[in-house]
Amino acid sequence: MNDEAPKTKHLRLGTRASALALWQAKHVRDALLAHWGDALEVTLVKIVTKGDQILDRPLNQVGGKGLFVNAIEDQLLAGEIDLAVHSMKDLPGHPPEGLAIVCTPERADPRDALVGPPGSTLAGAPAGTRLGTSSLRRGALARRINPGLEIVSIRGNVPTRIAKIEEGVVDLVLLAAAGLQRLGLDAQIVEYLDIEAMCPAAGQGILALETRAGDAAVHELLAPLEDPRTAIVAAAERAFLARLEGGCQVPMACHAQVVEGEGEGAASLHVRGLVVDPSGAPLFDARKVGDPSDAAALGRGLAETLLRLGAGAIIEAHKQAPRRG
Numbered sequence: 444m445n446d447e448a449p450k451t452k453h454l455r456l457g458t459r460a461s462a463l464a465l466w467q468a469k470h471v472r473d474a475l476l477a478h479w480g481d482a483l484e485v486t487l488v489k490i491v492t493k494g495d496q497i498l499d500r501p502l503n504q505v506g507g508k509g510l511f512v513n514a515i516e517d518q519l520l521a522g523e524i525d526l527a528v529h530s531m532k533d534l535p536g537h538p539p540e541g542l543a544i545v546c547t548p549e550r551a552d553p554r555d556a557l558v559g560p561p562g563s564t565l566a567g568a569p570a571g572t573r574l575g576t577s578s579l580r581r582g583a584l585a586r587r588i589n590p591g592l593e594i595v596s597i598r599g600n601v602p603t604r605i606a607k608i609e610e611g612v613v614d615l616v617l618l619a620a621a622g623l624q625r626l627g628l629d630a631q632i633v634e635y636l637d638i639e640a641m642c643p644a645a646g647q648g649i650l651a652l653e654t655r656a657g658d659a660a661v662h663e664l665l666a667p668l669e670d671p672r673t674a675i676v677a678a679a680e681r682a683f684l685a686r687l688e689g690g691c692q693v694p695m696a697c698h699a700q701v702v703e704g705e706g707e708g709a710a711s712l713h714v715r716g717l718v719v720d721p722s723g724a725p726l727f728d729a730r731k732v733g734d735p736s737d738a739a740a741l742g743r744g745l746a747e748t749l750l751r752l753g754a755g756a757i758i759e760a761h762k763q764a765p766r767r768g
């Protein structure tokens with residue numbers, strides 16, 4: 444009818460079907476539509492992953508975080524979808540051959556947050572308090588803050604884990620602030636943990652937009668969502684992860700921040716990384732400061748520093764942990 448009308452492009456966006464994954468996928472869809480308007484159509488494709496189906500065992504025993512992303516990446520490689528939206532925290536350090544993380548929107552709150560009875564704090568919880576978490580990192584760092592805590596492994600999506608308090612299985616739950624905020628559950632947060640005391644997981648609070656490598660048409664559609672500062676910190680944290688990664692879940696943390704220079708001074712990139720035994724000790728903890736343009740080298744170098752300090756033993760122990768199922 445109207446020859447002048449721009450041609451509508453169609454994007455198939457693959458996502459897990461959990462409430463958090465759907466929120467994230469819709470958030471990306473809405474941001475894309477806000478930018479491109481009628482020139483773009485986005486279809487959400489819900490994909491059930493192995494990680495969604497196995498809920499009765501800790502993640503580190505059933506194959507780690509890859510479980511949540513493999514099915515989605517397979518569909519991307521097969522051309523069934525054009526774009527996958529992931530929590531960067533759930534991704535391994537390297538994308539599989541043929542895929543690429545091409546866009547990282549602005550990072551949300553990277554902190555961990557405590558859910559439980561009003562007035563509770565991690566440090567002030569009485570001895571024997573049961574803290575629910577499936578993350579070896581959260582359990583280990585929580586025990587450093589309060590050695591009296593009893594760590595209880597819980598699985599399931601965010602609302603399921605919070606329900607464990609009502610069910611009497613645990614007293615407190617530690618979760619990512621970003622996930623709670625996205626689900627509108629932040630009214631239940633009783634304490635935000637300081638980044639220094641509870642160093643977040645690499646990529647926590649960051650969305651990773653993944654496409655087929657070299658798919659310039661899709662990459663171009665995503666470009667308006669890119670946040671350059673997030674791309675820098677993500678590059679550092681992912682390089683750290685990639686250098687240390689074993690096959691299973693390893694208790695490690697990494698957090699990078701771009702710090703603006705004073706006056707005319709250039710910005711600098713601060714990266715902290717740690718590897719900790721699940722019991723809370725020993726802990727290998729190091730920091731590096733460098734140029735934001737060297738983000739990946741800085742993250743990798745930090746990982747190598749931890750290996751020189753002896754962190755490899757903890758990583759090996761978790762690589763060799765038997766996989767059941």
Ligand SMILES: NCc1[nH]cc(CCC(=O)O)c1CC(=O)O
Pocket residue numbers: 530531532533601617618619620621622623646647648649650
């Ligand atoms: N492992 C599950 C997962 N993956 C991403 C988030 C929250 C959002 C984020 O950290 O970016 C969560 C829930 C949680 O850790 O509490």
